[in-house]
Amino acid sequence: xxxxxxxxxxxxxxxxxxxxxxxxxxxxxxxxxxxxxxxxxxxxxxxxxxxxxxxxxxxxxxxxxxxxxxxxxxxxxxxxxxxxxxxxxxxxxxxxxxxxxxxxxxxxxxxxxxx
Amino acid sequence: xxxxxxxxxxxxxxxxxxxxxxxxxxxxxxxxxxxxxxxxxxxxxxxxxxxxxxxxxxxxxxxxxxxxxxxxxxxxxxxxxxxxxxxxxxxxxxxxxxxxxxxxxxxxxxxxxxx
Numbered sequence: 740x741x742x743x744x745x746x747x748x749x750x751x752x753x754x755x756x757x758x759x760x761x762x763x764x765x766x767x768x769x770x771x772x773x774x775x776x777x778x779x780x781x782x783x784x785x786x787x788x789x790x791x792x793x794x795x796x797x798x799x800x801x802x803x804x805x806x807x808x809x810x811x812x813x814x815x816x817x818x819x820x821x822x823x824x825x826x827x828x829x830x831x832x833x834x835x836x837x838x839x840x841x842x843x844x845x846x847x848x849x850x851x852x853x854x
Numbered sequence: 855x856x857x858x859x860x861x862x863x864x865x866x867x868x869x870x871x872x873x874x875x876x877x878x879x880x881x882x883x884x885x886x887x888x889x890x891x892x893x894x895x896x897x898x899x900x901x902x903x904x905x906x907x908x909x910x911x912x913x914x915x916x917x918x919x920x921x922x923x924x925x926x927x928x929x930x931x932x933x934x935x936x937x938x939x940x941x942x943x944x945x946x947x948x949x950x951x952x953x954x955x956x957x958x959x960x961x962x963x964x965x966x967x968x969x
Binding site: 770771773775780781782783784785788790829833834840841842844845846847 | 858885896897899902910945947949951952953954955956957958959960961962963
């Protein structure tokens with residue numbers, strides 16, 4: 740079965756410190772990978788995606804993600820966290836054989852950045 | 855562009871009543887998705903449309919749920935009759951293309967409470 744795992748329900752980090760939000764996937768073939776962010780009472784916003792090429796992908800608001808095919812992971816990172824980064828983060832995969840951009844979402848990880 | 859527009863933002867109804875949720879996708883986007891978000895099940899794809907035609911409704915939970923897209927700028931998700939277990943946040947999303955690499959743009963959601 741195709742799935743996405745976000746092993747941490749919550750990640751706590753101090754402002755200014757680097758942050759990592761983990762994601763692993765189980766999909767046959769070579770999937771496309773996405774990160775979305777959800778602020779309170781808002782819809783999901785696209786952050787970045789991996790299609791092919793360089794394993795390090797840069798996205799919005801200073802976020803980046805590293806694709807690791809051997810570990811089937813796509814961890815989200817930021818060198819220096821801001822309090823305003825506090826939100827719910829979703830990893831998603833779109834299987835290439837899906838026929839359309841059918842997204843399979845992880846359960847989400849709540850990021851809390853403390854001043 | 856105003857983004858994906860959903861109405862109402864909040865809906866409180868009693869069990870057995872009919873509920874209609876509305877969505878206006880981003881102009882020019884040919885693909886429209888309806889999702890449901892709950893604490894227990896996370897984000898689930900209910901149905902998606904391509905050029906106003908329903909393509910995959912395998913995620914629709916049961917016959918009480920129906921969705922239509924009468925034109926390129928409007929879609930509805932109807933629940934009749936509603937039940938307390940339908941309480942959730944319902945998101946509409948649209949994308950420019952249906953390719954697996956395409957990002958989706960989400961509306962702010964409708965928070966449905968069925969008493």
